[in-house]
Amino acid sequence: MIEREIAHRLFAKEFNNSIYLKAYHLNEFKGSKASKLLFSPTGLPINRVFIVGVITEIQNILSKNNNLWKARVSDPTGTFIIYAGKYQPDAAFFISTVDVPSYVAVVGKVRFYESKDRVNIISIRAEEINNVDSFTRNSWVIDAAISTLQRLKFLDNTINNNAINNEENMSDMLKLQDLNSLSLEVINELISFYGINTNYIKEYQQDVYKALLAIKENIDSQFTQKNININQIQELLITLDQGKGVSYNSLMSIAQNKSIPKEIVNEILHYLLESGECYQPRNGILKLVQ
Amino acid sequence: MYQNYSLHIEELINKLQHIDPDIIRQEFETLLKFKVPIEEIKSVISGKFGSNNSPIVKIKDISNQSSIFSFVGRIVYLKSKKLHIKNKIVNIYKGKIIDETGIAFFTSWIAFPFNSGDIVMITNAYIKEWNNLQEIYLGQKSTAISLPENLSFPNENNIIYPKKMAEIISNDTYVSSQGIITELYHTEVQVKGDYTNVIQGVISDETGKLPFTSWIPFNNIDIGTAINFENAQIKIFRGLPTINFTLDTIISVFEPDNSYISNVNLSNDSINIFSLSSLSQREGAFDIVVRGNIVSIRSGSGLIDRCSVCNRVIKKGNCRAHGSVESIEDMRIKAILDDGTGTAHIILNRDLSEKILNLSIHDIQIMKESENYGDILSDVIKKQLIGFYFYVRGNSSLNQFGANIIVSDIWEIKDELLLQVDELLCKLEELK
Numbered sequence: 001m002i003e004r005e006i007a008h009r010l011f012a013k014e015f016n017n018s019i020y021l022k023a024y025h026l027n028e029f030k031g032s033k034a035s036k037l038l039f040s041p042t043g044l045p046i047n048r049v050f051i052v053g054v055i056t057e058i059q060n061i062l063s064k065n066n067n068l069w070k071a072r073v074s075d076p077t078g079t080f081i082i083y084a085g086k087y088q089p090d091a092a093f094f095i096s097t098v099d100v101p102s103y104v105a106v107v108g109k110v111r112f113y114e115s116k117d118r119v120n121i122i123s124i125r126a127e128e129i130n131n132v133d134s135f136t137r138n139s140w141v142i143d144a145a146i147s148t149l150q151r152l153k154f155l156d157n158t159i160n161n162n163a164i165n166n167e168e169n170m171s172d173m174l175k176l177q178d179l180n181s182l183s184l185e186v187i188n189e190l191i192s193f194y195g196i197n198t199n200y201i202k203e204y205q206q207d208v209y210k211a212l213l214a215i216k217e218n219i220d221s222q223f224t225q226k227n228i229n230i231n232q233i234q235e236l237l238i239t240l241d242q243g244k245g246v247s248y249n250s251l252m253s254i255a256q257n258k259s260i261p262k263e264i265v266n267e268i269l270h271y272l273l274e275s276g277e278c279y280q281p282r283n284g285i286l287k288l289v290q
Numbered sequence: 291m292y293q294n295y296s297l298h299i300e301e302l303i304n305k306l307q308h309i310d311p312d313i314i315r316q317e318f319e320t321l322l323k324f325k326v327p328i329e330e331i332k333s334v335i336s337g338k339f340g341s342n343n344s345p346i347v348k349i350k351d352i353s354n355q356s357s358i359f360s361f362v363g364r365i366v367y368l369k370s371k372k373l374h375i376k377n378k379i380v381n382i383y384k385g386k387i388i389d390e391t392g393i394a395f396f397t398s399w400i401a402f403p404f405n406s407g408d409i410v411m412i413t414n415a416y417i418k419e420w421n422n423l424q425e426i427y428l429g430q431k432s433t434a435i436s437l438p439e440n441l442s443f444p445n446e447n448n449i450i451y452p453k454k455m456a457e458i459i460s461n462d463t464y465v466s467s468q469g470i471i472t473e474l475y476h477t478e479v480q481v482k483g484d485y486t487n488v489i490q491g492v493i494s495d496e497t498g499k500l501p502f503t504s505w506i507p508f509n510n511i512d513i514g515t516a517i518n519f520e521n522a523q524i525k526i527f528r529g530l531p532t533i534n535f536t537l538d539t540i541i542s543v544f545e546p547d548n549s550y551i552s553n554v555n556l557s558n559d560s561i562n563i564f565s566l567s568s569l570s571q572r573e574g575a576f577d578i579v580v581r582g583n584i585v586s587i588r589s590g591s592g593l594i595d596r597c598s599v600c601n602r603v604i605k606k607g608n609c610r611a612h613g614s615v616e617s618i619e620d621m622r623i624k625a626i627l628d629d630g631t632g633t634a635h636i637i638l639n640r641d642l643s644e645k646i647l648n649l650s651i652h653d654i655q656i657m658k659e660s661e662n663y664g665d666i667l668s669d670v671i672k673k674q675l676i677g678f679y680f681y682v683r684g685n686s687s688l689n690q691f692g693a694n695i696i697v698s699d700i701w702e703i704k705d706e707l708l709l710q711v712d713e714l715l716c717k718l719e720e721l722k
Contacts, residue, residue: 003692105677130676
C-alpha cells in the first residue's frame with residue numbers, strides 16, 4: 001500500500017529549529033530508497049507540512065530563468081519562509097496577488113540547505129496555498145498545540161522513566177503516542193543530539209502556552225462580538241415584529257443601516273434558525289420563538 | 291554406493307516419515323546416477339513426496355497463511371461434484387469444516403472418503419480466494435486422515451462465534467452477533483432473472499454498525515428491535531463486509547436492558563469521530579465521521595461525462611465498455627483529506643459538490659463557455675476548499691493508495707473553540 005504522506009502540523013519555532021538530518025525510510029514500502037529526512041526538535045520527521053498563519057510580506061526574486069516568489073507567514077511562535085517557483089505556478093500566482101496581511105493555509109514540502117553537516121536555511125516549497133478565515137487559523141493553532149504536546153509528553157515519558165534502554169516498554173509507549181513509525185534507535189539519537197531534558201521540554205511547552213494565549217484573545221473578542229450581534233438581531237426581530245413576523249429584506253436593510261454587514265446578518269440568522277430560536281412561518285418571513 | 295550419502299538419506303527419511311524408506315533410497319540412487327547435486331536431490335525428493343511438517347493452525351488464522359498448512363477440523367457439510375476436465379470426469383468435494391475457532395469452506399481435488407460429522411486431520415492444504423471468499427484447497431500433495439470421534443470437539447450445534455460489529459472482517463465466512471436494527475427497508479432485487487423481495491438495513495452495536503441484507507422474511511422485527519443472530523453469511527460489497535441472513539441463519543429477538551441501548555449509538559446525530567490513521571488499519575468502515583483539512587484537489591474534479599448505459603466516466607464520448615455513446619454531464623470532486631494522523635481520498639458526488647462549492651452545475655456549465663475554463667474551475671474549487679476544516683461522513687474502504695471515502699455528507703466545521711483552548715491552557719498550567 002502506497003499511502004500519501006501525512007502533512008504534519010507544527011509551530012514555526014519548532015520548524016525553524018530543526019537541524020537533525022538522517023537517512024530514514026518514511027514508508028514501510030520495501031525497496032524504497034531511504035531519503036534524507038529532517039527531524040524536528042520534538043522528534044517529528046518532517047517532509048510535508050500543513051501550516052496556517054498570517055502572510056506578512058511578499059517578495060519577487062527575479063533570476064535569469066526562474067521567477068521565484070518568497071513569502072513570510074507567521075504563527076504565534078515565529079515565521080515560516082515560503083517559496084513558490086516556476087514548478088508551482090498556482091502557488092506563485094497566488095502569492096503574487098495575495099492581500100498582505102491576510103490568513104493563509106499552506107501545504108508544502110520542506111526545503112533545506114546543508115553545509116558542513118549542518119542544516120542552515122529551512123523553508124517550505126508551497127504545493128497549495130489559499131486564503132482562509134480566522135476560525136481556521138485558530139483551529140490550526142489548537143491542532144498544532146495538541147500534536148506538539150503529545151510529542152513532548154512522549155519525550156518526557158521516555159526521559160523520566162529511564163525507559164530508553166528498555167525496548168519492550170518503549171514499543172508500548174510508541175504505540176500509545178501514535179509515533180510508531182520511529183524506531184528506538186532514532187529516538188535515542190534525537191535525544192542526545194538535541195540535548196533533550198526536562199528544561200528543554202518545559203521551554204517548548206511554554207511556547208505552546210503562549211501560542212494558545214495569543215489566539216484565546218482573538219477567540220474571546222470574536223465570541224463577544226458574536227454575542228453582541230446576536231442580541232442586536234434578536235432585538236430587531238422583536239421590535240420589528242407586529243405579530244406576523246419580519247420579512248428578511250426589511251430586516252436586512254435596517255441591519256445595514258445600523259452598520260451590521262450582510263454576511264454577519266446571514267450567519268446569525270443561520271445560527272438562530274439552526275438552534276431553533278427562530279423560525280420561518282412563511283418563506284422569507286422570520287419570527288422568534290416566544 | 292550410497293554409503294557416503296547415508297546421512298543425507300537418513301535426514302530425508304526422518305523428514306518424510308510417511309514414505310517407505312526403501313522408496314526414498316531408490317529415488318536417491320537414481321538421481322545420483324545422473325550426477326544431480328546432493329542439495330538438488332534433497333529438494334526434489336522432499337518436494338515430490340511433500341514435507342509432512344507444514345505448520346498446524348486454527349481455522350481463524352488460515353487467512354494469514356501464505357504457504358501450505360495443516361489443521362484438524364470437523365466436517366459439517368459435504369457434497370461431491372463431477373467436473374469435466376479435458377474429457378475426463380473428475381470428482382471434487384466441497385463442504386464446510388469447523389474447529390473451536392471458526393468455520394471455513396473447503397474444496398478437495400483428492401479422494402475424500404468421509405462423511406459429514408467426521409473429524410479429520412488435513413495436511414498440506416492451501417488457501418485460495420474464490421468469489422471474494424477465502425477457501426481451503428486440498429491438492430495433489432494434501433492428505434486427509436480420519437481421526438477417532440472425540441465428543442469434546444465442537445460440532446455443528448454447539449458452536450457459535452459471537453463477534454462485535456467492528457470485529458467483523460471480510461474473511462469471516464459465518465458470524466454470530468447481536469445488535470439493534472437502526473434502518474430497515476424492503477427492496478426488490480433480480481436474482482438469475484427472477485425478482486425476489488429482500489430486506490435491507492443497518493444493524494448497530496456499541497462498536498459500530500454494518501449494513502445487512504435479509505433473504506428471509508422477518509417476523510416481528512422492525513427498526514429498534516434488538517436481535518441475536520447465528521450463522522449469518524458475510525459478503526463483500528464495495529469493500530465493506532455486509533451481513534447476509536439466509537435460510538441457515540437463526541434470528542431471535544431479545545429484550546435489551548437500558549444500559550445496552552444507551553451503549554449502542556442509535557441516533558444519527560451523535561458524532562463519534564474517527565482518526566484517519568485508524569481507517570488505514572481496517573479494511574472498511576461503514577458510515578463513519580472524520581474531521582480534517584482538505585490539502586489537495588485531484589485531477590478529475592469538476593465536470594465529467596458519464597456513459598448513458600453504464601454510468602462510467604468517459605473521455606471524448608467513448609466508453610470503455612460501450613464505445614461511442616451519448617454522454618450525460620455530471621460533476622464531482624476528488625480531494626485529499628488530512629488530519630495530521632493520516633490521509634484519505636474523498637469523493638464527493640454532484641449534490642455534495644454543489645453544496646460545498648455553493649455553485650450549481652449550471653453555473654459551471656456557463657463557466658465552460660469561457661476560454662480557459664479548466665483553470666477557472668480549478669481555481670474556484672481550490673479557493674473554496676483548500677486549507678479549510680471539514681467534517682466528512684461516509685463509507686471508507688482500503689485500496690492500494692490507502693483509505694478511500696465515498697462521502698455521504700460533508701459540512702464545514704464551526705465548533706466553539708473557546709472551550710478547547712481553555713482546557714489546553716488549564717492542562718499546561720498544571721504542568722508548570
